[in-house]
Amino acid sequence: MSATPAAMPTPAQAPISKPQTGTEFLESIRDDGREVWIDGERVKDVTTHPGFRNSARMIARLYDAMHDDANAATLRAPLHDREGWTHPGFLAPRSLEESVQQTEAFAHWARIGYGWLGRSPDFIGAAFCPSFEVEADYFGEYAGNAKAYAKHLREKVSYIGHAIVNPPIDRSTPQTAKDIMIRVEKETDAGFYVSGAKVVATGMSMAQEVLIAHHFIPVTDKKYAPVFSIDINTPGVKMYCRRSYELDAYKSSTPFDTPISSRADENDSILVLDNAFVPWERVLMYDPAKANTFMAVPGQAARGLLQAGVRLAVKLDFICGLFMKAAEVGGTKDFRGVQAGMGEAIGFRHMVWALMAAMTRDLMPWRDQYLQPNAVHGHAYRVLAGEQYSKMRQNILKHVASGLIYLPSSAHDYLNPEVKPMLDQYARGSNGISSEDRTKILKLLWDTIGSEFGSRHELYEMNYSGSQEQVRVDQYVRSFQNGTAAQMLGLVDTCMGEYDLNGWTAPDLINFGQKA
Incomplete structure (x- = not known):
């Protein structure tokens, strides 16, 4: 009888690559x-x-x-x-x-x-x-x-x-x-x-x-x-x-x-x-x-702006939700002026998300089979974000107002049986919201908007893409590089080409004094 051939060893497979935990x-x-x-x-x-x-x-x-x-x-x-x-x-x-x-x-x-x-x-x-x-x-x-x-x-x-x-x-x-x-x-x-x-x-x-x-x-x-x-x-x-x-x-x-x-x-x-x-x-x-x-380096700016803009959009989701909670706990959510303030913040949120959606779907050919986001939308986000973030922060401080000032000193106040009943009675929120929940909401808002941490984030967003002046100069220069300026100038030239000192030059328009 012939011996059964031994199985050939198989090369060791490379381990499946996974990121760190x-x-x-x-x-x-x-x-x-x-x-x-x-x-x-x-x-x-x-x-x-x-x-x-x-x-x-x-x-x-x-x-x-x-x-x-x-x-x-x-x-x-x-x-x-x-x-x-x-x-x-x-x-x-x-x-x-x-x-x-x-x-x-x-x-x-x-x-x-x-x-x-x-x-x-x-x-x-x-x-x-x-x-x-x-x-x-x-x-x-x-x-x-x-x-x-x-x-x-x-x-x-x-x-x-x-x-x-x-x-x-x-x-x-x-x-x-x-x-x-x-x-x-x-x-x-x-x-x-x-x-x-x-x-x-x-x-x-x-x-x-x-x-x-x-x-x-x-x-x-x-x-x-x-x-x-x-x-x-x-x-x-x-x-x-x-x-x-x-x-x-x-x-x-x-x-x-x-x-x-x-x-x-x-x-x-x-x-x-x-x-x-x-x-x-x-x-x-x-x-x-x-x-x-x-x-x-091609692709870097557009991709970085997409990640940054999405991150800011999520941050605005959080801030807008917190603003609405603060208005409810303060009993001002039905005030017309406060609603206008919340609507402005939500509008800012919508603009950033819309620009990121445009970047995601308005794709530009890159190299080989790859695609990259259209940077035009990202550079619009650069112009918008810093100034509007500062405006939104001031908007929130103005509308929530003194609600952010008279807050218990710390959580320890609620853990003291002598202090807690007083806070439960005199520092409770509107709409049936307890004192503890009111304080929890407004402490979160102060931490993110009013504190030194909140101020740092305003400064961070204001300068995220560089100096405000440079961001705007970049937008202007890029409009000539990407053809946007030519399109806008061309639209004006087309309009001016339809008339001169003698009247309309467009054949389908009727000059003054002429019969239809």
């Missing part, structure tokens, strides 16, 4: 050696420090939502190059259906943070990750790095922040002070060492990586022109944080009194690189001509 995210930043400073002290672990721990857990919620099978249709998209899935925003859409899913994914994540996480991981994922892949040749000799980094980002769904603004040491001169700009100190066979600083590095204390790039003021010297990513826990990367609203709440408040600022505080920091090492494989550009145009 919330637990994996928290473990990756736990006591990892990052250098974060606040109140004169170095933070050993941002996952346990009371100034960062709950905000970090809100980010972890985003990752866990992707791994919840109930959200699979919205928060999972198959990878294009291997078996597995990622967040839809980390891929360039190839169809209207994929574009709609991407927008729904942005909205789903934004709702987890109630719209208050302005730099959630999908912002960079949306703006940069697909462009690094689709427009890899834009990066010249570093095209391979760009594609490899895009693959890394979409497979892990890294929490990557970005820092592009130089410290404004002296705005009276055309050049930023050279000793503060990010610059290459030394090159080696393995990479280069960089020093310098960036400001308004939002959420960086909790991020895993940061993208360093150049923006606005042109550079001419190669040493000032690197564009790269770097791990936050790299030796020499230092973050000097602003005041922590989460820490303030921990020290002197309760979740009842500060329900958003105590868990959705994306601390803005001064990011300093002090002779930090960057491997060559993390370099994306290293040339003044390239670095000066990094923010113009």
Whole structure:
């Protein structure tokens, strides 16, 4: 008898690629050696420090939502190059259906943070990750790095922040002070060492990586022109944080009194690189001509504006709902003036959602089989958002008025049996709403609109897309680039071409004094 042939071994299958979970995210930043400073002290672990721990857990919620099978249709998209899935925003859409899913994914994540996480991981994922892949040749000799980094980002769904603004040491001169700009100190066979600083590095204390790039003021010297990513826990990367609203709440408040600022505080920091090492494989550009145009990489602006606009739209959903609750608890919901104020806020909300719907569905051909949102609608959002957000905030303060002033000092008042009966009687709401519920609603409104946290968010939205003047200049310049100006001017020219000093030149119109 012949022996039965042995089965041939099959090659090991590559594991199915999935993004990190919330637990994996928290473990990756736990006591990892990052250098974060606040109140004169170095933070050993941002996952346990009371100034960062709950905000970090809100980010972890985003990752866990992707791994919840109930959200699979919205928060999972198959990878294009291997078996597995990622967040839809980390891929360039190839169809209207994929574009709609991407927008729904942005909205789903934004709702987890109630719209208050302005730099959630999908912002960079949306703006940069697909462009690094689709427009890899834009990066010249570093095209391979760009594609490899895009693959890394979409497979892990890294929490990557970005820092592009130089410290404004002296705005009276055309050049930023050279000793503060990010610059290459030394090159080696393995990479280069960089020093310098960036400001308004939002959420960086909790991020895993940061993208360093150049923006606005042109550079001419190669040493000032690197564009790269770097791990936050790299030796020499230092973050000097602003005041922590989460820490303030921990020290002197309760979740009842500060329900958003105590868990959705994306601390803005001064990011300093002090002779930090960057491997060559993390370099994306290293040339003044390239670095000066990094923010113009095709696709980046439109995709970033889509994610940002959807996030703001969700935030407006939250604020409008809270405004309506405040009017009900204050007994003013039927007042004509208050209804007009609420209607104005809702109208702002509708405009932002409409612009995002237009971006989602009015798709422009990109490269290969890919599509991108029409940036025209996104740039309209840029002009609208900052000024209207400030107006809406003042509108709410005006209509809710003193209801935001006479509030119990803290939740502890209701836990005191001597104080609670007095509050139940004299601080109750209208329409049968209890004192505790009235206070809960108005404390939430004050935390998001009236507090220092609320003021920070007004300033944040006002300057989200850059200076208000520059945003408007950009709109004007782009109207000539995209043909809108020609269309508008042409419409006027057509009108003026139908008459002259002698009357109508259009053959179907009757001049004055002529019979019909």
